[in-house]
Amino acid sequence: MKNNAGDISGQEIVFTGLGVSHGIATGPAYLVQIDNPEAPEYALEPGQVEEETTRFETAVRQAQRDLSMLKQKSTGLPDDTAEEIGLLLDAHMAMLSRSRLTRGVRARILKDQINAEGAIAREIDSITGQFNRIKDPYIAARGEDVRNVGYRIIRILMGVPYLSLSDVPPGGIVLALEISPAETALLDPRRFAGIATVHGGVAGHTAVMARSLGLPAVLGLDRRALESLHHGAPAIVDGIGGKLILNPTQETQRHYDRRIQDLKADKAALNKLTKLPAVTTDGTEIVLRANLEIPRELDNLPTSGANGIGLFRTEFMFMNRDTVPSEDEQFETIVEIVRAMKGAPVTFRTLDIGGDKLARALGAHLDASNNPALGLRAIRLSLKEPHLLEAQFRAIMRAGYFGPVRILLPMVTTAAEIEEARLILQKCHDTLKKDKMPMADEMPPLGTMIEIPAAALAADSLATVSDFFALGTNDLIQYTVAIDRGNDQVAALYNPLNPAVLRLMEFSIQAGLRAGIPVSICGEMAADPKLTALLLGLGIREMSLGFSSLPRIKQRIRDLSLTKAEDHARYIMDQYDPDRIIQIVNTFKA
Ligand code: PEP
Ligand code: MG
DSSP: OOOOGGGGTSOEEEEEOOOHHHHHHHEEEEOOOOOOOOOOOOOOOOHHHHHHHHHHHHHHHHHHHHHHHHHHHTTTTTTHHHHHHHHHHHHHHHHHSSSSSHHHHHHHHHHHOOOHHHHHHHHHHHHHHHHHHHHHHHHHHHHHHHHHHHHHHHHHHHOOOOGGGGGSOTOOOESSSOOOHHHHTTTOTTEEEEESSSSSTTTSHHHHHHHHTTEEEEEOOOTTTHHTTTTTTTTETTTTTTTTEEEEEEEHHHHHHHHHHHHHHHHHHTTTTTTOOOTTSSOOBBBEEEESSGGGGGGGGGHHHHSSEEEEEGGGGSSSSSSOOHHHHHHHHHHHHHHHHHTTTTEOOOOOBTTOOOOGTTTTTTTOOOGGGSSSSSHHHHHHHHHHHHHHHHHHHTTTSOOEEEEEEEOOOHHHHHHHHHHHHHHHHHHHHHHHHHSSOOOEEEEEEEEEEHHTTTHHHHHTTOEEEEEOOOHHHHHHHHHHHGGGGGGOOOOOOOOHHHHHHHHHHHHHHHHHHHHHEGGGGGGGGGGHHHHHTTTEEEEEGGGGGGHHHHHHHHHHHHHHHHHHHHHTTTTTHHHHHHHHHHHHHO
């Protein structure tokens, strides 16, 4: 953390970024070092080896002192917690005094003639690489311990202190280089005011998660924002305009205080729509469901007017833990959601881990290649490790006893994947029945995410083996235009209105409707009121979106004429210039 930012300290500074989560937060901002710093590596000058080894030994001794201080502090905790933490800290201390890690680093400084930080990073990679080859989640978690201890020494060497999320006082704004989707899931919006980061794109899962939690967020900021922060300085996160303002002047603060009041009034007005149907001015009713990542979001259910859950991202049940959740654990979480929905259907998507959504519990299975978005992930991983899929299928079908459930398969490319999954589903159903486990009489509908261009182009064949389609436009855009959805550097090129994307959407919607199966959209396009007319015009009658966006979209539908929406969509589908399409969308009047 930088202390005083010198000439800029105290002066208002505005950083622009990507406003990814509607809302405005004001409060003191704290730079949180969530990610480990990048360890510098450089060659040593001849004769520097001894000095570098001493630097390393001094940092190790400092780490040992820090850990024993932590251990002392932990004695104030309840007995069993203190014991648990004590054991963990002892293991880390042991690693500092005699371990492959410290031995390996000394040897690398000597042999490779590189600096201590670089030697530690290399040794961590080598140890964890070997651990990961064993493909056991317990061993993979031990690799995390090695990483932890190694980066503790690297931080000391680099002089980068560790401020964790729990150090941020209530009402604080979190500023970080990057926050992963799993870490975002841990942010309680009652405790944190907002987030601002350097890395992250509009449709990455950190953005999706922040929107779901209703946490104002600006991503893709200039790195200098991190250096300009005076610890705890007043700040504003404008998640609508995409701005982080440090040290706002009184005038700026007053302006934003007024806007916060306006937003509250808008929200109160929208909440009045809760019980009204989402029906167009010419009488077509649209089904609006909610996307859900973590059960805590269900707090928003009463005011959202959601007619069921159209997408529950089960992968979040696998994050922030060391082991894979058992079938029973998954059942407990799932049944809680089914019960809360009181008879409205809940769509559980099977594990979509991979890409930017990582879970250390699955470390041994995850694709560590350079191109994880195209690797072993989602349905591919589930079919390769069918025990993962079976536990999910069984947990979902058991929960089906308490209310209607549907199952959705992520990242499908071919009809064969759906058929294989259906056979596994049938087998799980038969065993549950044989064991007289309570579950719904009917098999749950099995749906397919259309989110890979190959799936969209083969939608007519996929429709013959699917009970419903859900369009995952977040990935469909990413894979069609070859733009990483979570990358701030290319965020401006991530364009939902690219005609190629729209054609793939139109083709798959039509294929689904021709086959007589329901087609919904659960990507973030569903949450943008500017796109509602186009989506309805293309034939969409079911949408699933984050709780926080539901009332606004319902309002939009209630203002729209379907006939005009269809004309609008036809006009757009005749265009080939993305900029022209953006212009038409922006100027469309219902
Ligand atoms: C999508 O890709 O549009 C989608 C809904 O799934 P996710 O955002 O979880 O990848
Ligand atoms: Mg997706």
